[in-house]
Amino acid sequence: MSIIPACLVLVLGFAVLINDIKAATPEETAAMAKLKDACVKQIGLTPEEASLISGATEIKSDGKPVSKNLQCYVLCFYKNLGLIDESGKQKPEVIYKYMERVFTDKTKIKPALEKCASVKGENACEVVYNFENCIEGLM
Template sequence: MRTTLALTLLLGCLTATFVRATDVETAEKMVKKCVTDLGVTEQDLADLKSGKVKPADAKDSLKCTAQCVMVASGYMDGSGKLLKDKIKKQYADHPQIDAIKNALEVCGGLKGANACDTAFQIVYCVQTHGHSFQ
């Protein structure tokens, strides 16, 4: 449970920005499944959060967890392409649509070495710059 909570916090900006409140339970189940399936540990999360491990050195399992969540959410396809139009359409009436559009503009074009790295870079960008999107 603590691992799920920690990953939810790590992916917090993404979740807070892109997941509606009514979908919180579904999002938590999705994150838990991805964490379990990919073997992410509490230590992996703690090391990243504390700065002991730099984002560029994050384990592939952590990066692929970001992709797993994004794909399961329907925000990214399996090849690592962010589905910006789908996100904008889904949240067209959301009170924070401007913040969502800003996040997509700033972070949505990032490309990594593979689909997992791309998802991780996007999530990390949103988390790092989230305050400036408001």
């Protein structure tokens, strides 16, 4: 799948919830919605699972365990934006550049990435999901 570079402005779901983010253009918002729909279809999320997605990748779990499908949705989103390679390995430079474009408070980026880079999980989906939650908690 080819991804529009402007999508990079909205990859992390928490980006739409934080006060220190830059506003997205209508084109960026539309590109994010297209990518979200593509990953929902690719992963095969049920309508109930899809309804738990807020923004790009924020999962509204209300403290309940999140399904593997929803975790894999986050991985799909990251891969399609080029933040993760096909093997599931993070691309730190790309993630950092993305975050520089999104967040106005640049002082939080490096410490958050350093802290969250070593998150673990049982599979690539869980690792990326845990990374997303770690960053969300620090930004």
